[in-house]
Amino acid sequence: MNGAGRLSEMPMGxxxxxxxxxxxxxxxxxxxxxxxxxxxxAHRFSDLPSLLRAGDLLxxxxxxxxxxxxxxxxxxxxxxxxxxxxxxxxxxxxxxxWGFGQPGPLPLDAGTPLDVGDVPCTLVAGFPGIPxxxxxxxxxxxxxxxxxxxxxxRYGYAAAEFPLEEYQTVFxxxxxxxxxxxxxRPFTTRIVHRLRERGIAFAPIVLxxxxxxxxxxxxxxxxxxxxxxxxxxxxxxxxAILRTRSQGGRVVAVGTTxxxxxxxxTDECGLRPARGFTRIYLSPQRPIRSIDGxxxxxxxxxxxxxxxxxxxxxxxRLRQAYEVAARDxxxxxxxxxxxxxxxxxxx
Amino acid sequence: xxxxxxxxxxxxxxxxxxxxxxxAVAQFLARQGYALIVNARDPTRLSxxxxxxxxxxxxxxxxxxxxxxxxxxxxxxxxAHQLGRVDLLFNNASEPGPSPLPxxxxxxxxxxxxxxxxxxxxxxxxxxxxxPLLRTAGGRVVNISxxxxxxxxxxxxxxxxxxxxxxxxxxxxxxxLKGSGISVVSxxxxxxxxxxxxxxxxxxxxxxxxxPEITLPFWAWLLNRDPGEVSGHRFRAQSDRWEISES
Numbered sequence: 001m002n003g004a005g006r007l008s009e010m011p012m013g014x015x016x017x018x019x020x021x022x023x024x025x026x027x028x029x030x031x032x033x034x035x036x037x038x039x040x041x042a043h044r045f046s047d048l049p050s051l052l053r054a055g056d057l058l059x060x061x062x063x064x065x066x067x068x069x070x071x072x073x074x075x076x077x078x079x080x081x082x083x084x085x086x087x088x089x090x091x092x093x094x095x096x097x098w099g100f101g102q103p104g105p106l107p108l109d110a111g112t113p114l115d116v117g118d119v120p121c122t123l124v125a126g127f128p129g130i131p132x133x134x135x136x137x138x139x140x141x142x143x144x145x146x147x148x149x150x151x152x153x154r155y156g157y158a159a160a161e162f163p164l165e166e167y168q169t170v171f172x173x174x175x176x177x178x179x180x181x182x183x184x185r186p187f188t189t190r191i192v193h194r195l196r197e198r199g200i201a202f203a204p205i206v207l208x209x210x211x212x213x214x215x216x217x218x219x220x221x222x223x224x225x226x227x228x229x230x231x232x233x234x235x236x237x238x239x240a241i242l243r244t245r246s247q248g249g250r251v252v253a254v255g256t257t258x259x260x261x262x263x264x265x266t267d268e269c270g271l272r273p274a275r276g277f278t279r280i281y282l283s284p285q286r287p288i289r290s291i292d293g294x295x296x297x298x299x300x301x302x303x304x305x306x307x308x309x310x311x312x313x314x315x316x317r318l319r320q321a322y323e324v325a326a327r328d329x330x331x332x333x334x335x336x337x338x339x340x341x342x343x344x345x346x347x
Numbered sequence: 348x349x350x351x352x353x354x355x356x357x358x359x360x361x362x363x364x365x366x367x368x369x370x371a372v373a374q375f376l377a378r379q380g381y382a383l384i385v386n387a388r389d390p391t392r393l394s395x396x397x398x399x400x401x402x403x404x405x406x407x408x409x410x411x412x413x414x415x416x417x418x419x420x421x422x423x424x425x426x427a428h429q430l431g432r433v434d435l436l437f438n439n440a441s442e443p444g445p446s447p448l449p450x451x452x453x454x455x456x457x458x459x460x461x462x463x464x465x466x467x468x469x470x471x472x473x474x475x476x477x478x479p480l481l482r483t484a485g486g487r488v489v490n491i492s493x494x495x496x497x498x499x500x501x502x503x504x505x506x507x508x509x510x511x512x513x514x515x516x517x518x519x520x521x522x523x524l525k526g527s528g529i530s531v532v533s534x535x536x537x538x539x540x541x542x543x544x545x546x547x548x549x550x551x552x553x554x555x556x557x558x559p560e561i562t563l564p565f566w567a568w569l570l571n572r573d574p575g576e577v578s579g580h581r582f583r584a585q586s587d588r589w590e591i592s593e594s
Contacts, residue, residue, distance in 0.1 A: 087564075087567040087568055087571045088567075088570075088571030089571075091379065091567055091571055093564075093567075110374075110378060110403070111378060111402070111403045111404075122378060122379075123378075124375065124378040124379055125374075125375055125378065125560070125563055127563075127564065128557070128558075128560045128561045128563060128564065129557075129561070135375075135563070135567060137378065137379050137380065226587075227564070228564055228568065228589070264587075264588050274588075274590055275590065275591050276588060276589045276590035276591050277568050277588070277589045278587065278588045278589075279587050279588075280587045280588060281587065
């Protein structure tokens with residue numbers, strides 16, 4: 001069996017169906033599993049400042065979540081369109097779904113007219129290789145329409161509709177993610193302040209995350225599709241990373257979106273500023289060189305996130321961590337618990 | 348059909364539009380509201396593409412003929428003038444050379460000349476003719492290149508040399524047109540399951556190659572970037588990253 005096949009059998013714990021605050025847990029009070037020195041240790045997220053060292057650098061995604069799920073209508077009747085990625089002001093990739101918990105694909109042919117909110121749209125083409133996604137041409141401003149009638153994308157496991165603020169991280173500055181870059185959700189201004197006081201610095205990237213729905217069951221192991229997402233790594237962030245490493249500090253990515261952005265900005269000559277769209281697929285076949293640590297959530301078996309984690313720490317190491325997490329009841333999904341991976345490596 | 352009535356919002360000229368990449372891109376543009384001027388050598392197959400595009404409600408004008416023929420070039424220019432603008436010139440018609448592809452030691456000079464006429468001289472001639480209309484619209488020129496331009500693959504020497512020449516024309520034009528509002532890019536679409544690719548490998552099974560639709564997300568990205576940001580660049584449509592380099 002190949003690596004992706006074994007990844008599809010990775011242990012999985014219970015999912016969080018609502019934000020921790022509604023479960024009586026503070027944002028920064030979620031559990032934090034630390035995988036370092038070959039073992040797992042149980043912490044709270046608020047312990048993070050004591051787990052990092054002065055001179056370490058946290059790289060964070062400044063993309064803000066947008067209310068990307070809109071009611072839609074065509075000759076088929078009523079359904080939803082989750083807007084994933086803006087290619088231009090009038091050209092989007094979206095996912096028509098029967099409902100929050102009911103996926104597509106819907107029987108919509110290219111050329112079909114549909115209304116997204118009240119904006120007339122045309123289905124331009126299916127997205128190659130990913131039947132659930134389509135290109136939509138809008139005859140109106142879908143960004144405005146989102147603010148008017150859109151709600152955050154959620155799936156069947158969510159207990160209810162939660163306000164957009166629940167899907168924002170403390171670093172959110174540039175609107176554009178269809179789904180929350182959730183690894184940074186437990187950060188609060190209090191934690192950020194304490195980290196800074198300890199001499200731990202921050203540097204931003206932007207990667208606008210598209211819909212995640214397709215990472216479920218539709219595809220055979222090893223054939224997970226990745227679709228392009230907008231990203232930007234600035235010159236000042238490249239400088240901060242290079243300086244950190246030259247002074248012996250660790251570069252810790254907050255979220256898999258950060259890893260994807262940094263790896264997308266890395267070529268044969270190393271890390272450099274970059275801007276564009278990326279669909280880079282990080283898996284054990286392609287080693288990750290741009291980071292020393294990673295803060296992330298707990299990811300479903302058969303997901304591109306999991307392949308990325310295996311690329312970073314190795315599949316066996318990841319399995320050990322996930323067995324502990326599943327056994328000890330750590331919570332999966334975007335409102336769940338947190339995982340800090342600090343593999344020891346010779347550098 | 349005649350080019351009359353209200354002038355359309357956006358106009359694209361696509362050569363080699365009856366099959367493969369050209370047909371897929373023409374259809375994709377039509378559904379985005381472009382009016383299309385499509386060209387191909389075979390009038391029958393071109394009219395099938397036109398019928399297909401018309402089904403999506405778009406305006407489409409057929410200019411059958413060989414792109415190396417001055418009459419075809421002049422007809423493209425004529426229809427474009429009637430529509431009043433050109434937002435996109437998609438120089439896609441390409442000639443791989445004799446099938447099966449001969450090694451350079453056996454490439455006849457008349458075949459080599461023909462490859463250059465189709466792949467280098469014709470796109471430049473059509474670009475020259477459409478420049479005034481491209482200038483008005485702040486239009487884009489997309490020249491379809493190939494990894495053969497860089498690869499040195501046995502059998503692909505004539506075609507590869509022509510695409511390398513086209514890449515240099517693209518870059519030079521981009522530099523010469525800087526500040527004019529016109530952008531010029533060169534794009535390697537990557538391996539695809541097309542009749543041209545099949546002609547290069549007669550009798551071989553090419554079903555493992557993706558259909559030309561695989562490149563649609565790239566065109567969606569490219570055609571929505573600021574023209575000045577992309578002009579002068581060479582892109583690979585099937586790459587895992589599409590980047591705008593910092594200037």
